[in-house]
Amino acid sequence: MVKPPPERPFEGMVSIHSEISPMASPEYEFGRASEEEVTMTRMLDKVLRRSDTIDKESLCVIAGQRVWHVRLAIHCLSDEGNMLDCACLAGIVALRHFRRPEIEVVGDEVTIHDPTERAPIPLAIHHSPFCFTFAFFADTSIPPILDPSHLEQRLSAGLVSIALNAQREICVLQKLGGVPLAPDSILKLVEIAVARAKELDRLVDDKLKADWSGRRVEFR
């Protein structure tokens, strides 16, 4: 729990830390952020933070004085291609799974209830964006492929990342350089991503429900 910045007294804070160590793949060097890494970190920031996934106002405890600060740390353990999609999925599932302790405000007093005392409550989440990356090849006879592996990514001549939610809303679309594409092909990719997002959303919902049913809330 922290003091909010003066320009946004009603909003909680969300910060995303991603760590890519040489453990993930020998390509990454320790201590120095490569260009790839910068793009990935920025993309995570855009997908999970800038697209208003979390209702920041619900993280406010006392306006201008105390707000929740949610810290999302992503550790990349091993990279076999398309780490971005994986990191986004992990991030969004973590946010949906996370429960914060309940609080009580009486006047200016804030009491934080221990999880053993009162059941923790989930974060208010507006929507869950999922990221999909397509790889393109210099040889145009090869169609674009979804979720490229490490080898495919190295051989590709351009990546397109699309983040969208199950409500058919595109949150982030990113194509940085690479082979020039015809406008129609991107619209086709968006359609594919829409269908995939629905599937993934269902899967995440089921998994979260299954996990939740395994946990017990006791009333004492």
Place this chain on the structure above:
Amino acid sequence: MGSRVEILNEGGFRSDGRRQYELREVTIDLSQQGQADGAAVITHGLTRVMVSVFGPREAKSRSQTIHDRANINVEVAISPFSAGERRKRSRGDKRILEMAATIKSTFEPVVQTTLYPRSQIDVFVQVLQQDGGVLQACINATTLALVNAGIPLLDFVCAVSGGVYSTSPMLDLSLLEENDLPNLTVAVMPKTGKFTLATMETRLHVDRFEDIFKLVCSASQALHQEMKDAVRVRTTSLVTAMGTIQSNVGGDMMMDES
């Protein structure tokens, strides 16, 4: 209506008096700047960006040498006085690094780097005034500066931004509109109609996306004409200044190359 600014009023006008599909005024200055091999200043309304290009020249360090093509090195600087709020951004700022990487990867497939192995092309981008559409201005200015430097390109790269206000698509957003609306920037190669860059950062429904995307692609054609004219004027004036070739014929001949 009171104090709230309307993005698009009932008469179909935007806050700065433009129509929905109207681009802001574009001015292009291709005059020589210091030691640079090519330079360009472009303004889109109140957004102004200056780009200087050096090269192709020998790569400074071994690590930047690529044996079969030229390395494009892009550095972006945002002047502290460019925005309404005075703020100094360090060179290591994530946003600036990302922008530089974006510009670099946009131009890598367009510049014929294979003609200059083991060399380096330096692109220095200086944002002088920001009023929305900074990325599009940077990309357009870089194209012009590269053309001005005589570096062979496959095609122009024309970038245009667009946004959607409830259901009506709009082009070339100002800062005020950019803050409120979902917006995207697309860089198109006008000859083939293909695009090399597309970025969007805000939530937008898929159906709306299709409209605005097509609209932006067609708007870039108008911008292409504008840029081509500026290059033609500059080249013609250079040729007349040299006085070697008849201005009319020479001007046309030079254009075929760029």
